[in-house]
Amino acid sequence: MNIRKPLAWAGRIVGGLLVLVVVAYGTIHLLSVRRANAAVMVPTHFASAVDLADSALIAEGARLAQVRGCVECHNANFGGKLFINEPAIGVIYAPNLTRGDGARGAEMTPEDWELAVRHGVRRDGRKLAVMPSPEFAELTDHDLAAIIAYARSVEPVVSDPMPLPKLGPMGRALYLAGQLPAYPADDMEHRTTHEATITPEVSVEFGRYIVRSCTGCHGPNYSGGKIPGMPPTAPAAANLTPDSTGIGSWTEADFILALREGVRPDGRKLDQQFMPVPLTKQMTDTELKAAFMYLRTVPAARHGQR
Numbered sequence: 086m087n088i089r090k091p092l093a094w095a096g097r098i099v100g101g102l103l104v105l106v107v108v109a110y111g112t113i114h115l116l117s118v119r120r121a122n123a124a125v126m127v128p129t130h131f132a133s134a135v136d137l138a139d140s141a142l143i144a145e146g147a148r149l150a151q152v153r154g155c156v157e158c159h160n161a162n163f164g165g166k167l168f169i170n171e172p173a174i175g176v177i178y179a180p181n182l183t184r185g186d187g188a189r190g191a192e193m194t195p196e197d198w199e200l201a202v203r204h205g206v207r208r209d210g211r212k213l214a215v216m217p218s219p220e221f222a223e224l225t226d227h228d229l230a231a232i233i234a235y236a237r238s239v240e241p242v243v244s245d246p247m248p249l250p251k252l253g254p255m256g257r258a259l260y261l262a263g264q265l266p267a268y269p270a271d272d273m274e275h276r277t278t279h280e281a282t283i284t285p286e287v288s289v290e291f292g293r294y295i296v297r298s299c300t301g302c303h304g305p306n307y308s309g310g311k312i313p314g315m316p317p318t319a320p321a322a323a324n325l326t327p328d329s330t331g332i333g334s335w336t337e338a339d340f341i342l343a344l345r346e347g348v349r350p351d352g353r354k355l356d357q358q359f360m361p362v363p364l365t366k367q368m369t370d371t372e373l374k375a376a377f378m379y380l381r382t383v384p385a386a387r388h389g390q391r
Contacts, residue, residue, distance in 0.1 A: 090174065117257040120253050123211030125270045130277045133226040137234040146235025147374035149228055151364045153221070153298050154370070163190070164242030164360040171316060174256040175267065177214050186239030203279070205270035214250035215314075217301045218387045219273045223294065227282045229389035256314075265314045285371050293378025299325065302359075307331075310389025320356055321389060328385035340377040344368065363390060 133241065135142060150156055150163075158179040160166045165181035165188075182189035186294060193201070200206050205218035224232075252267060260264035266272075283294055296307070302322040303309050307324035308331070319374040323330030339350040347362035355362060370374075 091349055093255055098363035102229055113254070113257050113261060116242045117252065117261050120261070121212065121252075121268055122213060123212075125206050125275070126210045127200060127204045127206060127275045128277055129196040129199060129208075130279075131195050131226070131229070132280075133195070134232040135227070135230045135234075137195070137230065137237060139234065142231050142234045143238045145228075146231035146233070146238075148367055149232050150235055151367050153232070153318070154217075154361060154364060155232065157361060157364070158237065159259070162384075163236055164188075164244060165238050165247055171256075173253045173254070174265070174314060174316075175214075175250065175252040175321045176248075177250045181242055181244045183239050183242045184237060185243040186245055187244050188242060189247075191241075195233055198236075199229065202229060202232070202354055203247050204275050205273070207266070211271040214252075214267055215349070216269060219269050220298045222273060222276060223279070223297055225283050226346070228245050229279075259314065268315070285369070285375075287371055287374045289375075289379050289382055291371075292375035292377070293377045295368075296325075296379055306386055306391065307383055308386035308388060308390045310391050314353045320359055323358075324386070324388040325380050326383050328387060330388040333381065337374060337377050340380075341370075341373045342375060 112337070147228050156163070156360040158166075158168050159182050160179070161376060164185075165179050167176070169175055169177040180194075180196055182190040184191045197208050200208060201213060201218075202221050203218055203224060205213045205216040207213065221229075250267075256267060260267040266346045283291060285291060299307065302312050303321070303325050307325040308328070309324040312319060325367065327333040335343075335350060337348070342348055344362065344365040346366070347357055347360065349355065357363070
């Protein structure tokens with residue numbers, strides 16, 4: 086039997102498949118680059134006239150930088166760090182936000198902060214990678230000013246400019262499919278009016294304002310589940326709705342214990358590699374009680390129905 090012909094056909098099939106893979110990846114790469122590079126222009130509209138050197142404002146900014154999770158990505162000293170290192174998904178550095186030489190913070194005006202934090206874009210409309218601006222879109226002028234004031238007050242960190250974000254092949258495919266919010270500015274509503282302040286009180290409205298920061302992991306309806314873009318081995322986010330698969334049976338005291346001490350009502354400890362208890366423990370009693378009050382009002386949903 087002459088096996089040359091079957092081998093030749095097998096070679097052609099393999100070669101054809103390789104060509105299809107190369108063409109498919111090339112198409113995905115081209116389309117993802119085009120989408121990522123599309124500018125999002127937002128008029129500057131930061132209207133706060135507070136004194137950014139005020140010590141009380143700086144102190145509140147230091148707390149908000151913790152509670153709102155800024156330090157998780159940008160480091161405790163705001164000096165930046167390698168934030169995501171999954172070559173198949175992407176390699177993303179969070180920039181240095183201090184006023185040190187070579188740092189982004191050295192050149193950022195309050196208007197630049199406004200665009201970056203609330204909208205996820207630079208002044209020229211370029212989108213910031215994995216900047217969770219949907220969580221910060223409703224920050225009041227006062228709270229945004231406090232974070233800016235704190236960032237400007239920290240010890241300058243001298244560093245080389247951070248490498249540009251680089252999406253991997255899987256990351257690009259997931260980004261195009263809408264399964265990875267690599268550039269959150271793509272799909273968010275860019276509001277140009279914001280509240281000057283909000284009254285910190287135990288109310289549903291203040292609670293809604295506080296827990297907006299939780300949507301990145303727990304989803305827009307707070308039902309938790311697998312977090313888009315996280316490695317397959319990462320645990321699912323908990324369900325925060327009043328469902329039986331969520332915190333429906335929890336009391337206010339249970340909720341506060343979990344966020345302050347990292348302990349569930351049944352005594353199990355939260356995985357603090359993913360649940361930022363060192364940050365949530367700095368929330369005030371008013372913030373925690375308001376957050377729980379609001380979460381009792383959201384529609385119950387089964388775990389993972391994001």
